[in-house]
Amino acid sequence: MTATQIVDLAIIGTGSGNSIPNERFDDRSIAIFEEGVYGGTCLNVGCIPTKMFVYAAEVADNAARGDRLGVHSRVDSVDWPAIVNRVFGRIDPISAGGREYREQRCDNITVYSTHVEFDGRDDDGRYRLVTANSLVLADEVVIAAGSRATVPPAISQCGAPYYTNNDVMRLDHVPDRLIIVGGGYIAAEFAHVFGALGSAVSVIARGPALLRKLDTDISTRFTTVAAEKWDVRLNTDVTNVVELDGGGVRVSLGDGTHLDGDALLVATGRRPNGDRLNLASIGVDLDDHGRVVCDPHGRTAAAHVWALGDVSSPYQLKHVANHEQRVVQANLLKGWDADDLVWFDHRYVPAAVFTHPQIATVGLTEDEARDMDLNITVKVQAYGDVAYGWAMEDTTGFCKVIAERGTGRLLGCHILGPQAPTVIQPIIQAMSFGQTAHEIARGQYWIHPAMPEVLENALLGLEI
Numbered sequence: 001m002t003a004t005q006i007v008d009l010a011i012i013g014t015g016s017g018n019s020i021p022n023e024r025f026d027d028r029s030i031a032i033f034e035e036g037v038y039g040g041t042c043l044n045v046g047c048i049p050t051k052m053f054v055y056a057a058e059v060a061d062n063a064a065r066g067d068r069l070g071v072h073s074r075v076d077s078v079d080w081p082a083i084v085n086r087v088f089g090r091i092d093p094i095s096a097g098g099r100e101y102r103e104q105r106c107d108n109i110t111v112y113s114t115h116v117e118f119d120g121r122d123d124d125g126r127y128r129l130v131t132a133n134s135l136v137l138a139d140e141v142v143i144a145a146g147s148r149a150t151v152p153p154a155i156s157q158c159g160a161p162y163y164t165n166n167d168v169m170r171l172d173h174v175p176d177r178l179i180i181v182g183g184g185y186i187a188a189e190f191a192h193v194f195g196a197l198g199s200a201v202s203v204i205a206r207g208p209a210l211l212r213k214l215d216t217d218i219s220t221r222f223t224t225v226a227a228e229k230w231d232v233r234l235n236t237d238v239t240n241v242v243e244l245d246g247g248g249v250r251v252s253l254g255d256g257t258h259l260d261g262d263a264l265l266v267a268t269g270r271r272p273n274g275d276r277l278n279l280a281s282i283g284v285d286l287d288d289h290g291r292v293v294c295d296p297h298g299r300t301a302a303a304h305v306w307a308l309g310d311v312s313s314p315y316q317l318k319h320v321a322n323h324e325q326r327v328v329q330a331n332l333l334k335g336w337d338a339d340d341l342v343w344f345d346h347r348y349v350p351a352a353v354f355t356h357p358q359i360a361t362v363g364l365t366e367d368e369a370r371d372m373d374l375n376i377t378v379k380v381q382a383y384g385d386v387a388y389g390w391a392m393e394d395t396t397g398f399c400k401v402i403a404e405r406g407t408g409r410l411l412g413c414h415i416l417g418p419q420a421p422t423v424i425q426p427i428i429q430a431m432s433f434g435q436t437a438h439e440i441a442r443g444q445y446w447i448h449p450a451m452p453e454v455l456e457n458a459l460l461g462l463e464i
């Protein structure tokens, strides 16, 4: 195959990878490869649409729970097609516009809307990138190919229908009974969405709790709250799925029971896409988790091949992919061998689960801190014991702060409750800039009676 194009830079994937070319790259010829929908996971099938559904679910949930405050409201009906249209009627044009911008208005960029793989290097050392009908030669490559949903063989091999995050948000109606397999982020968020919008939700988790990667107190509390509104099956696995006559599925479980549902959502983790790039042909390895191996500057073992985001990062989070994109972008401009390359900063990576109650986390869990033999002090502060949480009659929310005794160094913070992802931000900031628990507790005002007082009180409760 003769080369259809020779470029300075090739970018595989249009999630965070699409943000690399800006005016500083105008003098470079660039090829962008995208086999799926332009804009990647977050925009099209991840963070953004899910949070738009979550917001609708919050509105419905608040309406359904007004009685305890003396507001006798209820959800009359849920117009699911209108919700879907609102979400994708806003998102799809952004995706299309992003692609159109790169295709039509960036003279130095060519978009290849197709799968691409490496095919070694040519005699001049350029990387050979092959698609079904083109060969592109590139001096430099950024692998930003993301990850994809994994489906356990016990489900995929049954031939029964199932959904993933790719298609569950485009269902044509809210299923009366939704079965979700998995006990992680995606399961927790979609259980909230569909539960609040009318489905009877069952969650099947193979472990003894939901959201087990989080601090044990958060995971335990969340599992308790979840079990009060959803049918939560723990310590069990799916052994078989059959499609029922007349629609729906029967899911058989390892504990000998079965569940019937109108739809099945699989949310059992995501696998990096590096295994579909023929990376062996350029001498780049995948680690035991299937991630592309790269150094803290984003450099892989193949000179001038960089990696970022879900394909290589231990954090499958958009704010991390975006941060890594900015680092790789800066380093591309500096040059592969520059002595002032910038670094990925993975010191304090926060995360949030937009379920109900909301959850946010940063730093070490209490178990991790104890396993490290750190001399720690821990304070758990209930939302209901500070003014705004009390006003809301919150009974489940809490904030846990972990710090080092003696120094007051902040080690971790874990919050379950209303607006947790917003409430936690001062701790992320303090940890990132090296401020101690006492400094941030007493070195600033905390607006009274606002929700962040739960943090202030937790900090003041630490026995430094």
Ligand SMILES: Cc1cc2nc3c(=O)[nH]c(=O)nc-3n(C[C@H](O)[C@H](O)[C@H](O)COP(=O)(O)OP(=O)(O)OC[C@H]3O[C@@H](n4cnc5c(N)ncnc54)[C@H](O)[C@@H]3O)c2cc1C
Pocket (backbone or CB within 6 Å): 012, 013, 014, 015, 016, 017, 033, 034, 035, 036, 037, 039, 040, 041, 042, 043, 045, 046, 047, 048, 050, 051, 114, 115, 116, 117, 144, 145, 146, 147, 165, 186, 273, 276, 277, 308, 309, 310, 311, 315, 316, 317, 318, 319, 320, 321, 354
């Ligand atoms: C349901 C869901 C909800 C989420 N919610 C959040 C959230 O609230 N907050 C958060 O921080 N994170 C969230 N995430 C995670 C977040 O979406 C990802 O971490 C982020 O999008 C990864 O960005 P990326 O650029 O690395 O990869 P992606 O955005 O996945 O982009 C990679 C692109 O590469 C393309 N591609 C792959 N291989 C090839 C190939 N060989 N040839 C051509 N193209 C290829 C893919 O089609 C894809 O478009 C969520 C994820 C999911 C699934």
Ligand SMILES: NC(=O)c1ccc[n+]([C@@H]2O[C@H](COP(=O)([O-])OP(=O)(O)OC[C@H]3O[C@@H](n4cnc5c(N)ncnc54)[C@H](O)[C@@H]3O)[C@@H](O)[C@H]2O)c1
Pocket (backbone or CB within 6 Å): 152, 181, 182, 183, 184, 185, 186, 187, 189, 205, 206, 207, 211, 237, 238, 267, 268, 269, 270, 315, 316, 317, 351, 352, 353, 354
């Ligand atoms: N709010 C957010 O930031 C957000 C939201 C959604 C997704 N994400 C990202 O996407 C990633 C993927 O989400 P996820 O929920 O699919 O993964 P996850 O890692 O959060 O949870 C996967 C769940 O599936 C279970 N599981 C794995 N293999 C299984 C199997 N063979 N059979 C049964 N259960 C199995 C695990 O025990 C776990 O409970 C998350 O880790 C997160 O990084 C982030």
